[in-house]
Amino acid sequence: MERQIKKSREEKILASAEKICFQKGYPNFKMSDISKEANCSKTTLYSYFKSKESLYMAITHKAFITLLDYYYDKIEGNSNENGYETSYNLFYSYIKFSEDYYDYYSILLDYLTFIRKATRDSDSNNLMLPAIKDSVYLKKVMDIHNIPRRLIVTEIKRGQQDGSIINSNKPEMIYLTIWSLIIGYSKLNPNSGNTIFKVNPHKWKAYILENVKNILLSNSD
Numbered sequence: 001m002e003r004q005i006k007k008s009r010e011e012k013i014l015a016s017a018e019k020i021c022f023q024k025g026y027p028n029f030k031m032s033d034i035s036k037e038a039n040c041s042k043t044t045l046y047s048y049f050k051s052k053e054s055l056y057m058a059i060t061h062k063a064f065i066t067l068l069d070y071y072y073d074k075i076e077g078n079s080n081e082n083g084y085e086t087s088y089n090l091f092y093s094y095i096k097f098s099e100d101y102y103d104y105y106s107i108l109l110d111y112l113t114f115i116r117k118a119t120r121d122s123d124s125n126n127l128m129l130p131a132i133k134d135s136v137y138l139k140k141v142m143d144i145h146n147i148p149r150r151l152i153v154t155e156i157k158r159g160q161q162d163g164s165i166i167n168s169n170k171p172e173m174i175y176l177t178i179w180s181l182i183i184g185y186s187k188l189n190p191n192s193g194n195t196i197f198k199v200n201p202h203k204w205k206a207y208i209l210e211n212v213k214n215i216l217l218s219n220s221d
Contacts, residue, residue: 010048013038014062017055022103026056026110050134057137060111063104064144070097071151083159084216090152091178091212095205098186105186111141149175159216166217178212 016038020029031052035045049055070093078086098105132138153175159165167174185208189201 009040009044013040013045013048014055014058017049018059018062018103021056021059026052031055053132054135054137056107057132057135057141059104060107061137061141061144063101063107063111064141064148066101066104067094067097067108067148068144070094071148075151075155082162082164083155083157084164087152087155087159087165087216088209088212090155091182092209094148094179095182095186095208098182099189102186109183109187111145115142115145149179156216166219167215168219174215178215181208181211181215 013034017029017034020033020037023029024033029052031042031045034052034055035042038045049058071090074089074093075086078089081089153171156165156171156174160168160171165174185204189204
């Protein structure tokens with residue numbers, strides 16, 4: 001019972017943190033904002049999360065779990081499909097995730113930028129704030145952050161082996177090419193409010209998905 005109560009309180013704090021973070025942005029929210037929104041004391045808040053950096057990593061972890069749920073649902077639903085069909089549907093799921101959870105999607109891109117900077121330096125630990133480095137949620141995120149990529153790369157390899165994917169380039173290259181295409185679409189999608197062009201979002205999405213098909217089914221020779 002005590003464990004359930006603690007978990008329920010933690011989930012309430014995390015939901016409050018998400019709300020404030022999405023409204024104000026990570027640099028602008030304070031722990032006092034979270035305690036007020038969650039209707040708890042600062043002492044209680046810090047007993048669950050030692051810093052706002054730890055809270056942010058907890059949100060990042062939830063974003064990754066949500067994305068993986070999209071992927072696993074699609075993999076289960078396509079268990080009898082060939083590698084091309086599953087690969088295509090996983091890329092489609094990534095677009096759907098970015099549309100349904102744009103705030104989560106943005107946080108994942110921020111995390112990938114952060115971790116890339118941290119690991120690019122020979123002494124990467126110096127680039128991680130102690131509050132983030134000591135967060136158990138950073139450890140949880142780092143345990144799973146490569147799974148979304150691996151799931152799709154595995155399906156691309158399977159598609160090349162079963163003949164349903166014609167593109168003979170390295171699966172990792174195919175993945176990165178399509179992923180970068182989708183990132184551009186998601187960041188500039190009119191529905192995100194970030195576009196500088198007036199385009200029909202439905203036609204653009206259809207065009208992006210057509211390009212995904214073309215890349216997977218193109219002959220690279």
